[in-house]
Amino acid sequence: MTKEELLAQINLLDTAAAILPEPEKTIARSDISVLRIRLSGMALDEVAAVMSKLTAPDIADMKVRIAAVNNVNSAQATRVDLFNRVLGTLISVIV
Amino acid sequence: MLRLTACLPFVLLAACATPPEVKTLSSAQIGYFDVAIGAVSTEGQALVLAADAIRKQAEVTIDAEVARTQAEVANTLATTIPNLPAADRAAAATRLLASGAAPAVEATASKARLQARLDLIRTRTQDLNRAIEGMKDVQVALDAYLSSDQAGANVSALLGSPGAQALLVKAGLTMAQAKAISADLLNLFAVRP
Numbered sequence: 001m002t003k004e005e006l007l008a009q010i011n012l013l014d015t016a017a018a019i020l021p022e023p024e025k026t027i028a029r030s031d032i033s034v035l036r037i038r039l040s041g042m043a044l045d046e047v048a049a050v051m052s053k054l055t056a057p058d059i060a061d062m063k064v065r066i067a068a069v070n071n072v073n074s075a076q077a078t079r080v081d082l083f084n085r086v087l088g089t090l091i092s093v094i095v
Numbered sequence: 096m097l098r099l100t101a102c103l104p105f106v107l108l109a110a111c112a113t114p115p116e117v118k119t120l121s122s123a124q125i126g127y128f129d130v131a132i133g134a135v136s137t138e139g140q141a142l143v144l145a146a147d148a149i150r151k152q153a154e155v156t157i158d159a160e161v162a163r164t165q166a167e168v169a170n171t172l173a174t175t176i177p178n179l180p181a182a183d184r185a186a187a188a189t190r191l192l193a194s195g196a197a198p199a200v201e202a203t204a205s206k207a208r209l210q211a212r213l214d215l216i217r218t219r220t221q222d223l224n225r226a227i228e229g230m231k232d233v234q235v236a237l238d239a240y241l242s243s244d245q246a247g248a249n250v251s252a253l254l255g256s257p258g259a260q261a262l263l264v265k266a267g268l269t270m271a272q273a274k275a276i277s278a279d280l281l282n283l284f285a286v287r288p
Contacts, residue, residue, distance in 0.1 A: 023190065026191060041153065043209060044149055
């Protein structure tokens with residue numbers, strides 16, 4: 001996965017967070033900010049090596065979960081849970 | 096027999112004489128090192144400038160991210176928290192403030208990381224330049240050795256240790272150092288699929 005692809009995933013997650021109820025939305029977006037800042041801080045680092053830690057199943061899994069977060073028919077608690085699972089995957093790679 | 100013995104030192108000296116082409120090449124090599132030192136120095140400066148530009152851009156992005164998050168948290172505190180049930184307000188506000196503080200903490204760490212990387216790049220490029228200058232010193236000594244055909248005095252004076260062996264040792268160490276520094280710099284900018 002390239003840095004741009006990872007940023008795209010983070011942005012997708014950010015978009016999904018927009019439909020969470022407050023204050024969960026703001027808290028979720030703060031968590032995403034930490035990821036973006038960490039990624040920016042790695043601008044002179046071996047970012048590519050970090051990206052390679054994400055496997056194809058991880059990426060597919062994230063896409064499914066982000067889509068589920070966006071599903072308006074899901075309960076809010078389910079959305080928050082799905083959001084946190086995707087966030088957890090990203091944190092395990094970047095942080 | 097006596098005549099033959101008297102001729103022997105002369106024959107040996109003639110055998111040791113450095114061919115003129117080698118002397119010319121050796122002297123030219125010193126000029127090449129001057130060019131290489133200049134080129135590496137210029138490349139090094141360009142590399143540091145590029146790295147510094149990347150660092151500055153990253154810091155702008157980081158600052159914008161922190162500012163945006165803090166504004167969002169302040170807005171949510173002002174608009175959402177008062178509308179929550181009274182029993183939930185304190186806990187929600189505490190969670191919001193904690194999550195809002197995290198980006199600023201991360202920003203400080205990330206900026207320090209960027210600066211540390213930049214410092215490393217700067218130091219490594221300077222080291223690389225010094226390593227090449229060291230190779231030139233070796234070549235200057237080698238040139239003196241080849242030109243004089245009398246190993247010892249000139250080499251000792253230039254390198255502080257006698258003999259052609261000292262040249263080889265210094266060259267080997269300098270090359271190893273240059274390779275290590277070069278590998279470090281390449282790793283810093285490595286792009287892996």
